[in-house]
Amino acid sequence: MAPFQGISVGIDRKSPVSWPLFERHRSFRYTGTLRSVTYTPGAPGPGAPEAVAAALKQAAAAFE
Numbered sequence: 001m002a003p004f005q006g007i008s009v010g011i012d013r014k015s016p017v018s019w020p021l022f023e024r025h026r027s028f029r030y031t032g033t034l035r036s037v038t039y040t041p042g043a044p045g046p047g048a049p050e051a052v053a054a055a056l057k058q059a060a061a062a063f064e
Contacts, residue, residue: 009037 008014011029016022044051 007039009034 011027013027016027
């Protein structure tokens, strides 16, 4: 998602980490002090373009 939404640090109004907390308080700004932020991407998710392409290729192969 980062290519489409960016990486939010301190406040994110688009996609809350915890829906129950968001429903109670809505979004609120982090008021502490950030000294550094590390972003470590994980493995691509099931909706990643390469995963979708592989699934479509596999499905098409079933009809050959």
